Amino acid sequence: MPKLARSDWYDLARDTNWSFRYVSEQDVFPEELSGTGRVPSEGWLAWDEPYKITYREYVHNQVTKDTTTYSVKNAFARSTLFEKLDPGWKSVILAHYGAITMPEYLASIGEARMGRFGRAAAWRNTATFGTLDEVRHGQIQAFFPYGLIGKEPRADWALKAFHTNDWIVLAVRQLFDDMFVANDALSIALQLTFTLETGFTNLQFLGMAADAIKVGDLEFGSLISSIQTDEARHAQQGEPTIKVLADNGQKDWGQFLIDHMFWRSWRVFALLTGLSMDYYTPLEHRTMSFKEFIEDWVIKQFSDQFRDFGLEHPWYWDEFVSELTWYHHAIHLGVWNWRPTVWWNPDAGVSPEERVWLEEKYPGWNRTFGRYWDVIGDNIRGGKVEATLPETLPMVCNLCQLPIVRAAGVQAGALASAAPLRHTHEGRNYLFCSEPCKWIFTQRPERFAGHLSLVDRFLAGAITPPDLGGVLAYMGLSPAEQGQDATGYAWAYGGTANGSGARAGRR
Amino acid sequence: MSSAEVAWADVAALEDVWEGDVVEVDVGADRVLLAHLPGGQLKAYQAACPHSEFPLAAGAFDEGVLTCAAHNWEFDLATGESLNPSDCRLYSFPTFATTERIFVGIPRDGRRHYNRCRGG
Numbered sequence: 001m002p003k004l005a006r007s008d009w010y011d012l013a014r015d016t017n018w019s020f021r022y023v024s025e026q027d028v029f030p031e032e033l034s035g036t037g038r039v040p041s042e043g044w045l046a047w048d049e050p051y052k053i054t055y056r057e058y059v060h061n062q063v064t065k066d067t068t069t070y071s072v073k074n075a076f077a078r079s080t081l082f083e084k085l086d087p088g089w090k091s092v093i094l095a096h097y098g099a100i101t102m103p104e105y106l107a108s109i110g111e112a113r114m115g116r117f118g119r120a121a122a123w124r125n126t127a128t129f130g131t132l133d134e135v136r137h138g139q140i141q142a143f144f145p146y147g148l149i150g151k152e153p154r155a156d157w158a159l160k161a162f163h164t165n166d167w168i169v170l171a172v173r174q175l176f177d178d179m180f181v182a183n184d185a186l187s188i189a190l191q192l193t194f195t196l197e198t199g200f201t202n203l204q205f206l207g208m209a210a211d212a213i214k215v216g217d218l219e220f221g222s223l224i225s226s227i228q229t230d231e232a233r234h235a236q237q238g239e240p241t242i243k244v245l246a247d248n249g250q251k252d253w254g255q256f257l258i259d260h261m262f263w264r265s266w267r268v269f270a271l272l273t274g275l276s277m278d279y280y281t282p283l284e285h286r287t288m289s290f291k292e293f294i295e296d297w298v299i300k301q302f303s304d305q306f307r308d309f310g311l312e313h314p315w316y317w318d319e320f321v322s323e324l325t326w327y328h329h330a331i332h333l334g335v336w337n338w339r340p341t342v343w344w345n346p347d348a349g350v351s352p353e354e355r356v357w358l359e360e361k362y363p364g365w366n367r368t369f370g371r372y373w374d375v376i377g378d379n380i381r382g383g384k385v386e387a388t389l390p391e392t393l394p395m396v397c398n399l400c401q402l403p404i405v406r407a408a409g410v411q412a413g414a415l416a417s418a419a420p421l422r423h424t425h426e427g428r429n430y431l432f433c434s435e436p437c438k439w440i441f442t443q444r445p446e447r448f449a450g451h452l453s454l455v456d457r458f459l460a461g462a463i464t465p466p467d468l469g470g471v472l473a474y475m476g477l478s479p480a481e482q483g484q485d486a487t488g489y490a491w492a493y494g495g496t497a498n499g500s501g502a503r504a505g506r507r
Numbered sequence: 508m509s510s511a512e513v514a515w516a517d518v519a520a521l522e523d524v525w526e527g528d529v530v531e532v533d534v535g536a537d538r539v540l541l542a543h544l545p546g547g548q549l550k551a552y553q554a555a556c557p558h559s560e561f562p563l564a565a566g567a568f569d570e571g572v573l574t575c576a577a578h579n580w581e582f583d584l585a586t587g588e589s590l591n592p593s594d595c596r597l598y599s600f601p602t603f604a605t606t607e608r609i610f611v612g613i614p615r616d617g618r619r620h621y622n623r624c625r626g627g
Contacts, residue, residue: 007593050558050592050626051579203561206576232578239627301560308625 010052015045017121029117035184036119039248046247047120047240051233058129062136065226072222073144081219082151087486088280088347089215094154095280095344097145099169099272102162103176104227105138110180110188114237117185120244123237127185130193130234137227144223154481157343164476167341167454168271171401174451175268179261186241190254191261194238199262199302200269202231207293208276214285242309251310258306259314260443263436266320267400274328275335278358279349280486289361291324316436322414325362329369330408338390340468340482341475347486348373351495368412380492391468395420396453397433399441404433425449513601513612521604524549529573529584531564532611536619539600539611540564542584544571551602551611552587553621556580557595578626595624 020028031037036044053061082090111134114127145155161169180192205228212221245254270290277290288296299321303313314320336346350358350373358365379387394403397420409415421432425445432438441448454471457463463474472482487495518532524543531554532539538554540563556563561577568574572590573582581590582597589595598621601612614620 048627052591198559203577206565229579232576236578236626239625241627243625243627305559305626308623309627 006052006054006057010054014052014125015121029119031184033113033184034117034119035186036117038250038253039119039244041119043244043248044119044123047118047123047244049122049126049236049240051236053129053233058132062132062230065229066136066140069140069222069226073147073219076219077147081216082148085217086215086282087345088282088349089212089217090152091344091347091486092276092280093145093217093220094152094157095272095276095342097141097155098157098161098343099172101138101141101145101158103172104134104141106176106181107192108132108134108138110134110183110192111234113180113183114185114188118189119185123185123189123241126234126237130237133230133234137230140223140226144219154343157481160476161343165454165457166343166475166477167338167396167401170454171271172268174401175264178264178447186245187257189237189241190257193235194242194306195258195261196265197231197235198238198305199298200265200273202228202235203297203301204269204273204293205231207287211281211285211287215282239305239309242306242311246309246311254309255311256443258311259316260440262314263316263320263434263440264400266323267402267437270323270328271331271335271402275332275346278328278361279332279354280347283351283354283357286357290328291361294324314436316439319435323409325364326368326408326412326414327405329362329365330405331402333369333372333408334394334403334405336485337388338394339484340389340472341477342483343477343481345483345486348376348489348491350377351491354491364412368408377492380489385489393455393458393471395431396455397437398430398451398453398456399432399437399448401453402433404431406433513614515610515612517608518611519609521607521609524609527568529564529566529568531562534611534613537600537613537621538562540597541602541609541611542568542573544585548585549602549604549609550584550587551600552582552584552597555621557589557597557622557624558626563597589624592624592626596622598622 025041026037029036108131111127111130115124115131118124118127142158145158148155162173179196180188183191205224209221209225209228212218212224242254245251273293274290277286277288277293307313332346332349335342336348339346350370355366355370355373359370376388379385396402397404404420406415406420407418410418421435421438423430423432423438423442426449428449430441432441452460452462457474458466458471463470516534518534518539519530519541524530524541526543526547527545528543530541532541540552540554542550542552544550552563554563555561556575556577558575558580559577561575563573563575563582566573566575568584571583571585573584574580575582580592580595582588583590587597587599589597600620603610
């Protein structure tokens, strides 16, 4: 049967739309859900996704991807592949599954909101595919770790994490509520698909898939690659949305939304990817440092993309660039110190060889951070492991929910004061880790004011008994689930990065 | 382009770019993608995707169509024209091969050579 070429019918079919007679456009696209009211309806007709796909093509592609990826999983199901993985890499994937699986599923809500309340028919069509993508990502990333539970019980945190109050989850959940669960369609296009996905995660997933293959985790590599090829497509909803805003005199609103979410994306990226790339990935398989990745792919490529639309670097750009040299190192120290509070085994990643690499990639690392690890190492070797474990809670930021680590910024020469930033809103005091976090809060305090940080909950009496044991129980962490040093402290005894000595044999 | 307008650079051994392969090479300030098309024809294009400057050599090359790994953009490497989206084109360099070596002609204008296309 003869078929028309896609280009002969695609635009006509895609742009099928309604003319409203018995309801107002405002009723169909309420501003709270759509967010598109700054641009008149005719302005949205110009929305045109760069990469086009038909439903037939979509289904064909997805079936092919699923068949390939599930086949790889089946092939390795009875192998010892997982047991042989580097302990740091196991931490990478456990952290990933717990922090990302449910947000991917929740992202289907964000995509569906664009699929319903996006103002252009073309946009709604593209977002419908995105909805299907994210349902798939939630399901496949719950199923793959399910297969690991017999080998690593904490793989069930792929499902469990988002149903706990673990501090990492509090941070990730607050972020993604802001970004897409409780956001309007226009803001989702700019903040989820453009800022987070185009700017950060799409390219990071490419690198992560390659890293997985290199360390021998073919199952995870196949999974991430399969997901990335979906994200590569649906991430492209942001650019036409920015173009419509810019062409209709609303560039400043786009700039504001991107400034807001670029910082928030950076914060969670530093937490999850910064630690993975610079401390957890086996040394011999690191192709670039986290800082180099951000410089090459975010600072250069991504910022070129938004400047193509006449947008500027966010106002805090210098602070962002400065943080590349110290912020995630400080967060790593915190995560490792509070290791019982996470569901993976933090890898200190500071064996002698790794410290040489860190100093090479981050000149001054030994002076700023190495000296802390010197003390920790002395305590480990002196049999005083207890001295390396936490007794109290850290101060956390009321916006990003991560520990306030400004003292490290002072020691790195990047900040003048270690004191947290403060703001009072309707009689309640809020603490912030940085000027951008405070700025995001104060621009729209009604979005964030009601949220209670972990410390707020502790002080309000929500955590009982009010001690570390109570905190761990509140976070859903039984003793068997609490994180331990990934290599059994091999690094403190000169253990090599991978493949020899104590490290290779430890979980 | 005449020889006066381009500088011919010896960039690779023919045996290193198999039929059906794409390879990235650096030529001065330019990153060039060599494509050995099914059927034997050689082509040379800008090596970075015009959309987000991701290395095209990291993409999938199948039946003459290269799909960029970053955002799935598709290019017909017989012409350099984009297939999806349909309004973009790779910068094309002149190229030829001897029995052993591949040569690429770089315009003598002192600048990098690439096209850029916005995704919207």
